[in-house]
Amino acid sequence: DTEVTQTPKHLVMGMTNKKSLKCEQHMGHRAMYWYKQKAKKPPELMFVYSYEKLSINESVPSRFSPECPNSSLLNLHLHALQPEDSALYLCASSQYPLAGEYEQYFGPGTRLTVT
Amino acid sequence: AQKITQTQPGMFVQEKEAVTLDCTYDTSDQSYGLFWYKQPSSGEMIFLIYQGSYDEQNATEGRYSLNFQKARKSANLVISASQLGDSAMYFCAMRPTGANSKLTFGKGITLSVRP
Numbered sequence: 025d026t027e028v029t030q031t032p033k034h035l036v037m038g039m040t041n042k043k044s045l046k047c048e049q050h051m052g053h054r055a056m057y058w059y060k061q062k063a064k065k066p067p068e069l070m071f072v073y074s075y076e077k078l079s080i081n082e083s084v085p086s087r088f089s090p091e092c093p094n095s096s097l098l099n100l101h102l103h104a105l106q107p108e109d110s111a112l113y114l115c116a117s118s119q120y121p122l123a124g125e126y127e128q129y130f131g132p133g134t135r136l137t138v139t
Numbered sequence: 140a141q142k143i144t145q146t147q148p149g150m151f152v153q154e155k156e157a158v159t160l161d162c163t164y165d166t167s168d169q170s171y172g173l174f175w176y177k178q179p180s181s182g183e184m185i186f187l188i189y190q191g192s193y194d195e196q197n198a199t200e201g202r203y204s205l206n207f208q209k210a211r212k213s214a215n216l217v218i219s220a221s222q223l224g225d226s227a228m229y230f231c232a233m234r235p236t237g238a239n240s241k242l243t244f245g246k247g248i249t250l251s252v253r254p
Contacts, residue, residue, distance in 0.1 A: 066230055066244035067184070080241070112182050127174055128242060130184035 027051075028131035030115050036137045039105060045134045047098040047115030055121035056098040057128065058090060059114040067114055073098060074121035105138045112136075141166045143231050143245035150250045152221045159206070160216040160248050162231030168192075170236040173214040175205065178247070179227040187229075190214060192236075218250075226252045 028049045037043050047056065054075050059067035072080035073092040081090075087109075089101040098115055112135050116128040142165040152158040164173070175187040190198045190205045198205045206215040214233075218225055231245040 064228075064247070066246055069241055072241075114182075114184060116184070126172075127186045127189050129186060130176075132181065132183040135182065 028115055028117055028129050030113075030131035030134050032134060033132065034135045034137075036139060037102065037105065038139055039107070041105075042101070042103045044102065045100040045113055045115075045136075047100075047131055048096055049117040049129070049131075050096055051117065051119075051129070052095075053117035053119050053129075054095065055118045056092065057116040057118075058098070058100050059116065059130075061112045061114055061133070063112075071100075072121065079121060102136075105136075107138050110136055110138045141168070141171075141233055141235070141243040143233055143243055145231055145245035145248050147248045150248055151253060152218075152225075152250065153253050154223060155220055157217060157219045158221055158250065160218070160229050160231075160250065162214045162216065162245060164212050164214065164231070164233050166212075166233065166235065168235040172234050172236060173205070173207070174232045174234070174242070175203070175214075175216045176230045176232060176244075177225075177227045178230065179224075184230070188216070221252045223252050223254060226250060 031046045056073045058070040061067040070084045071090045076092045091099040112133045114133045115131040118128045119126045144163045171192045173190045177185045188200045188203045190207045202219045204217045228247045230247045234242045
């Protein structure tokens with residue numbers, strides 16, 4: 025089973041709202057990732073969790089707050105977002121953190137619209 | 140730093156024919172992994188195939204094969220017997236082997252399969 029699940033599938037939120045994106049994997053992977061993807065562009069790395077600890081933050085604005093409650097779950101808390109934050113947010117996992125020979129498996133993404 | 144180049148703006152192929160999607164890369168690392176992902180309009184990034192830089196044989200996975208030419212730094216994806224469901228955006232990506240390395244994506248190629 026190489027499934028990464030994400031909820032919700034779609035999210036529309038106002039600039040003053042607080043919402044959370046959720047990601048789950050049951051493959052025993054020890055690395056989990058958040059990416060942001062704009063239309064017709066490649067994904068951009070936001071955060072990496074390695075063994076449940078934040079190991080990389082790609083200078084993401086503080087209105088995005090990641091959380092890894094356990095090895096299977098990854099959350100992205102959203103607060104006071106801007107319309108330009110509207111994008112597809114992809115979660116991924118891999119067996120070992122950032123080791124080049126291990127593929128990342130992606131979830132179906134959450135399409136976020138900020139109004 | 141790594142760079143992935145995908146220059147084909149859009150590709151068209153007739154159903155049941157083979158198609159090659161080009162990818163060149165630039166890196167100073169000696170050991171790295173090369174990946175191809177497929178992204179249908181639904182948004183999910185689907186892992187297709189992996190090639191290690193020290194692998195002597197070209198990788199194959201069903202209808203997908205990777206034409207790896209290390210000296211030319213190219214890693215082209217070949218899809219045989221195209222199907223309508225192959226219509227999608229395809230991303231080439233690479234990551235150095237070892238800890239704390241990031242996956243670098245090319246800008247992607249749109250493939251359309253004609254019936």
